[in-house]
Amino acid sequence: MxxxxxxxxxxxxxxxxxxxxxxxxxxxxxxxxxxxxxxxxxxxxxSPRESRFATISSKRMDVRHHTTHHDDNFAHSSSSRTYYYITLEFDNGERREYLDVKNIYGLVREGDSGYAATQGDWIVAFERSPGHHPSGGVQF
Known part of the structure; x- marks a missing residue:
């Protein structure tokens, strides 16, 4: 006891x-x-697709990592995903960041002006204004 x-x-x-x-x-x-x-x-x-004149004020990447550990054999797996964001400044001074879902991040640069097509929180197209760059626009 x-x-x-x-x-x-x-x-x-x-x-x-x-x-x-x-x-x-x-x-x-x-x-x-x-x-x-x-x-x-x-x-x-x-969401409806809207097209407005804007200037690209900034771009950023968000890299997210995911790692899984398996204790039984000391193995692990990892993956990462990169999200690309483009911030637009509109004529009224409003700035808004959009997720790039159409892979235009590498085709535009800060300071580009033109018509941006957005859909909700996504940027889906950007066409530079004529005369801004000799290369023309990026259309999808």
Whole structure:
């Protein structure tokens, strides 16, 4: 008969309660992320395409890394994805950043002016104004 306190009595019960809670929280975060990404895609793809005169005020890249470790054989896999963003400044002084979904990032540079076609949070085309650059425009 043991009358002493064992640290494992309450600890294991606590862990068996805590671990399922963490699993549920992680599951909820993943599901919410998937749903919000899907909702954002649907919103952008169903938005009307607008064309406005603008100047490219800046460009940036966002590189996201994902690494998965496998403890049983010490192997891991990693991947990365680069997102390209273009900030437009419109005639009224408004600036807005758009995600490049049509691979025009490398075809334009800061300071270019012309007509930008946007769809929701996406930039889908950019045509330089005549006379701005001898190379003409980038159309899709």
């Amino acid at each position: 043991s009358m002493g306190f064992s640290p494992f009595d309450g600890g294991f019960n606590f862990l068996f309660t805590l671990i399922p809670i963490f699993i549920v929280i992680i599951f909820i975060v993943v599901i919410v992320g998937i749903i919000s990404s899907g909702a954002r895609y649907v919103k952008n793809s169903s």
